[in-house]
Amino acid sequence: MSRFAYRKLQLAIITKALEYNVLILFVDPRNTSTACPRCGARLSYNHRLAICRICGVIADRDTVGAINIYLKALKTLAPRLGSWDTRPITNETRAKGGHMDELMTTRIKSYI
Numbered sequence: 631m632s633r634f635a636y637r638k639l640q641l642a643i644i645t646k647a648l649e650y651n652v653l654i655l656f657v658d659p660r661n662t663s664t665a666c667p668r669c670g671a672r673l674s675y676n677h678r679l680a681i682c683r684i685c686g687v688i689a690d691r692d693t694v695g696a697i698n699i700y701l702k703a704l705k706t707l708a709p710r711l712g713s714w715d716t717r718p719i720t721n722e723t724r725a726k727g728g729h730m731d732e733l734m735t736t737r738i739k740s741y742i
């Protein structure tokens with residue numbers, strides 16, 4: 631994809647995200663195709679096919695990059711949003727509408 635086409639696609643995505651009030655995160659794509667998205671081991675390549683010799687993942691280079699970019703974005707958000715509560719939900723918590731949904735929504739909106 632040419633630089634112009636890439637920029638045009640990026641602007642179209644940003645425009646739609648703003649239109650639909652969707653969170654936008656910019657992630658540095660460098661080195662996102664080198665590590666296994668499942669176990670973090672360094673990947674081997676056969677042309678565009680990534681192979682993890684540790685856990686057996688086999689995927690196209692772009693797929694690996696996309697998954698790792700997504701994981702990088704989640705890691706960027708995690709300190710801002712906190713962790714999801716893993717305690718079992720009680721009837722009292724359920725009556726209040728869950729653990730952190732309202733807080734999370736508020737934090738996401740303030741981040742935007």
Ligand SMILES: [Zn+2]
Nearest residue numbers: 666669682685
């Ligand atoms: Zn792996």
